[in-house]
Amino acid sequence: MRPLVAGNWKMNGLGADLAELATLKAALAGDPPACDVLVCPPATLIAQAAGQVEGAFAIGAQDCHARASGAFTGDLSAEMLRDAGASAVIVGHSERRQFHGETDADVAGKAAAAWRAGLLAIICIGETSAQRDAGTANHICSGQLDASVPEGATGENTAIAYEPVWAIGTGRTPSDGEIAAMHAHIRACLVRRFGEGARAIRILYGGSVKPQNAAQILGLPDVGGALVGGASLKAKDFHAIIGGVKAQ
Ligand code: 13P
Numbered sequence: 001m002r003p004l005v006a007g008n009w010k011m012n013g014l015g016a017d018l019a020e021l022a023t024l025k026a027a028l029a030g031d032p033p034a035c036d037v038l039v040c041p042p043a044t045l046i047a048q049a050a051g052q053v054e055g056a057f058a059i060g061a062q063d064c065h066a067r068a069s070g071a072f073t074g075d076l077s078a079e080m081l082r083d084a085g086a087s088a089v090i091v092g093h094s095e096r097r098q099f100h101g102e103t104d105a106d107v108a109g110k111a112a113a114a115w116r117a118g119l120l121a122i123i124c125i126g127e128t129s130a131q132r133d134a135g136t137a138n139h140i141c142s143g144q145l146d147a148s149v150p151e152g153a154t155g156e157n158t159a160i161a162y163e164p165v166w167a168i169g170t171g172r173t174p175s176d177g178e179i180a181a182m183h184a185h186i187r188a189c190l191v192r193r194f195g196e197g198a199r200a201i202r203i204l205y206g207g208s209v210k211p212q213n214a215a216q217i218l219g220l221p222d223v224g225g226a227l228v229g230g231a232s233l234k235a236k237d238f239h240a241i242i243g244g245v246k247a248q
Contacts, residue, residue, distance in 0.1 A: 001155050003035035003218065003245050004202050004225035006122060007232025008062060008090060013041050021049055023235035025056045028242070033057075035225060035245040038088055039232065043076055050085025060088035060122070063096055066109030068116070078110075078117035088120035090227070092148050094165045104147030112150045115157045122159045122204070122227065123148055125186075129166035137164075141182065142189045153190070155200025160186060161227040167207025169229060176220055179205055183222035211237050214244030 021039060028037065037057035041049050050059040065075040081089055091114060092107030107123065114121035125144040127137040141162065149158065162182055167173050174182070183203050190198035202224030205217055209226045217223060225245070231237040 001200050001202050001224060003223075004038060004159055004204060005033075005035050005218075005238075005242050005245060006038040006060065006088070006090075006159075006161075006204065006225065006227050007040060007238050008093070008206075008227055008229050009039070009041045009233060010062065010095070010229060011042060012233055013045055015045070015048065017041075017233075018045060018048055018052055020233065020235040021053055024239055025053050027235060027239045028056060031239075031243070033242050033245065034247040035242060037242055039238075040088070040090055043081065043084075046081065046086050047084040058087045059085055060090065060120070061086045062090050062093065064089045064091065064110050064113055064117075064119075066106070066113045068113070078113040078119050082117045082119055086119060088122060089114045090122045090124060090161070092124045092144075094124060094126055094163060094168065098165075104144055107148040108150045111148065111153075111158070115150075115152070120159060121157060122161050124161040124163050124206070124227070126161075126163040126165050126167075126207070129164075132164065132166065137182065138185050141186060145186060145189050146193070149190075149193075153194055153201060154197060155202065159202040159204055159224070160190070161204040161206050162186060163206035163227060169208070171208050173208045173213060173217070176216065179217060179223065180220045183220065187222050209241060211240035211244070214241040215246070216244075218244045219246065 091110040111121040206227030
């Protein structure tokens with residue numbers, strides 16, 4: 001599988017910020033990436049963004065509802081996101097789990113909805129600092145994986161994002177050894193459950209990925225890409241991170 005470098009704009013971005021996507025498109029045209037590239041702007045910008053980038057890279061969403069339609073005021077279905085031009089959706093981000101009380105079961109429902117609509121589900125997991133300090137990070141992450149990833153995950157329909165909660169927006173990252181060990185643990189869990197085909201599921205690292213650390217992190221074993229927050233908002237920084245993927 002080609003690595004995937006994905007940007008999560010979170011609750012940032014007005015129409016004027018689409019200029020960053022134009023800049024990124026131009027930069028990638030002159031310097032073709034060695035990975036798949038995805039930007040997940042707020043849902044308000046998906047249709048405009050998809051129209052603007054014209055397939056030069058993919059546009060995704062940050063969340064979806066589990067149902068295709070219905071009386072769920074304010075929610076958006078995976079089908080609606082696909083209709084607007086998204087080809088992927090992030091589900092189970094720790095900010096959704098923390099601020100919206102999403103459970104593993106909710107996340108599994110959203111991932112299944114993404115598949116139903118033909119979207120790539122980027123399923124997020126990760127431990128808190130207290131859990132890491134207590135030595136339970138592996139246990140927490142395998143529990144989240146078991147309960148948040150529905151039966152039927154493949155490299156085509158799913159990517160896993162390992163995002164330690166304590167590394168998000170903090171400028172702190174795990175050591176190279178800690179990232180490699182957790183990605184190996186996640187890979188082993190996926191292969192145990194889904195068989196050898198699960199080696200094709202990309203495992204992204206997320207949490208304070210910057211131009212300065214991207215190449216090093218992206219070069220670690222079993223790191224199949226990155227999920228980038230703050231540094232994806234500026235085309236220059238995000239392009240530099242994309243450049244951290246070495247051509248195979
Ligand atoms: P930062 O890159 O800003 O730490 O955010 C990571 C993240 O949460 C991406 O989903």
